[in-house]
Amino acid sequence: METGVYIPIISDYGFKATFGNEADSLFLRTALQALIKSDTPIREVHFDKNSFEALTIDSRSGIFDLACTDENGSQFIFEMQLGLAPHFVQRMKFYALHKFNTIVERGEFDYANLPKIYAIAILAKNILPMTHFHTVANLRSEEGKIIDTQMTFITVELAKFNKQVAEIESDLDKLVYTMKTLHTTEPTQYPAFWNEEWLKRAIDELDTRKMTPEERAYFARVTAANAEAVKAEKQKIQEAEMSIKTETVAKLLKRGKLTIEEIAEDSGVSVDFVLEIQRGLFKK
Template structure:
């Protein structure tokens, strides 16, 4: 008979879960952590006195243009704009996504009439990543507009990337606020009841964030429900990332197959000395091309199926765990009503 091993008690909800990120970075009632975190992320020597949260949705300018939802969008007392995005799963086009958000916000700063582009707010677009995106070894990258000699041309728009996987410092070596921030985000949820925390985790700004994530003050039912929700969220992210990786692998195989076909065609052209052999090789190449097209079709179907399955799972979580209506789900996720009704019907059929 199999025995089930009891999962270790988790003191802190992970920072990089949806709940953890919103409870710390998105805490409007106590923005102490957010202010110090932003100051550390942009490497500013000037403290941030106040922050105001703003609407975090991006509306498309036309029917055809794209909108979006920002994780965190706020301003400080000097007018600086901060956009903070957390991306745990692999997303190779993260830089393009951040550019889209930043450019859209700059566009909203432009006023009609006799406007000379003066007085524009400074925009900091920050991406906190749970995967390695850039080739360099640095875990903290700051980028703005420079010329080919490295001279800064403009700093009105600054992009900051934090790659958590590249951070390797031990707690005793974490001396800057940036080090303390990244270490806490990566390691706090691994703290055991009997474990000893680094001294810097008792600093007021970090302690205030950990207080929001501390499960010890929650009721057993609340703690269990939240742990299940976080586990499902992380599992869903893993599944999406796995599907993405498989799709990328399939693309590579298709590309390799196409290269092989190209090579076969080249060899067939060279082998025209013997017409019979050339015709045979050409026929073989056509069969290979047909096979490649079939493989591409299969890959597309698999990616489509994986995407639909992921959407269904997300809808199930929203219906079962949050009790959202069809209209709420459609409004927030921009999915089709037919798919939402299908999932709800499947859930009701199992009851």
């Protein structure tokens, strides 16, 4: 991800420096209040262990991008996803239900006083059929009436947010606008609300001009590690795509109903690629 004066909040480094800032939780607390649409300020947050072990030998373990608990015992799970993730809802259900099971297993509960669990997903791409960028989901009846609010799923799809500065009013709008545009904004184009204390503190953490030598070195290490991870992921995708194309071409060759040129055109590959697969089949 290209970086100007400000490091993107949605980058690995940016997320940890703002949402995951244990030394100063004002931004996180205000953001949480906006995301869950609560009128009650969150005054304290305790950062929880963000990894969990499998409950059984056959089940999966995992790691959250961030997990925390407020002063009322409400539990928050944060996940950030920059790539396309059509099945992300299933991942959030897995995480939220694991958190629920952990609470139940401890035995420190009764069904009348279970703590609220908020599973929050911030996505760069779109995955839901709704047009609004912020979705709050609870267990509902077929008439749309809420049955349970103990577990809430909140999804923010950044690609759907298109408000201009003049249209922004709520803290939720300010948060999402900042997440989407900060790293592409010049200091001379500051919207007035970026001077609000909760946002100002977060933006200061992402201002490359204010970084210490140690912070610069850490940012460079994180950026390099992320670049390697992206490179490896792209390689996996390319290998998977090549495997699919190879399988498709091989099937068409075995059917024997199309010419080499037609197979190449239909499969989106070169004639030489088809001929190479054909030679491999003959050898077998």
